[in-house]
Amino acid sequence: MKCPRTHTTLKKVSVGKVPVYYSEACGGVLLENNTLSHFENPQDKRGNDLANHLSQFHCELVSKNKRIRCPKCPDIVMLQRFYSPLHAVEIDECPGCGAIWLDTGELEKIQSLMLNEKERALLRCELMKQHERIEIKGMPHKHDNWDRRSDKIDAFFDLASYISNSW
Ligand SMILES: [Zn+2]
Numbered sequence: 122m123k124c125p126r127t128h129t130t131l132k133k134v135s136v137g138k139v140p141v142y143y144s145e146a147c148g149g150v151l152l153e154n155n156t157l158s159h160f161e162n163p164q165d166k167r168g169n170d171l172a173n174h175l176s177q178f179h180c181e182l183v184s185k186n187k188r189i190r191c192p193k194c195p196d197i198v199m200l201q202r203f204y205s206p207l208h209a210v211e212i213d214e215c216p217g218c219g220a221i222w223l224d225t226g227e228l229e230k231i232q233s234l235m236l237n238e239k240e241r242a243l244l245r246c247e248l249m250k251q252h253e254r255i256e257i258k259g260m261p262h263k264h265d266n267w268d269r270r271s272d273k274i275d276a277f278f279d280l281a282s283y284i285s286n287s288w
């Protein structure tokens with residue numbers, strides 16, 4: 122497989138038995154479907170090892186935002202989407218095979234944004250407050266009939282119980 126940025130051959134390495142493919146030319150890495158979750162936590166040894174390994178190949182990319190093709194499925198252009206709870210890192214994901222390409226430095230960014238338990242609880246509180254503001258402020262609108270209002274209240278409490286169940 123070729124590096125989608127530099128077109129050099131990707132090297133394969135196993136990190137804690139999970140195979141990853143990285144580019145020595147740019148420090149980017151290809152993670153197969155669902156394997157990013159093994160590396161996103163900096164307290165996890167695998168995450169730490171992979172970030173350290175990639176950091177030796179770190180380089181400044183000029184065209185990081187250019188759309189790239191999936192190294193595994195050369196006909197498919199990868200989609201760009203935000204990753205991490207705070208939506209701060211944009212990653213490339215293949216809609217065909219689910220592989221994720223991380224450019225140089227992006228794994229560290231994802232790791233540094235991993236929230237601890239307390240931060241997660243605060244974020245949940247913040248989200249609840251936002252929903253409360255949107256739903257309840259919208260209610261006294263004069264064109265709203267009562268049925269629609271009670272739908273909104275139900276929807277809000279459904280959401281609230283969903284969030285607290287997934288705590
Ligand atoms: Zn693919």
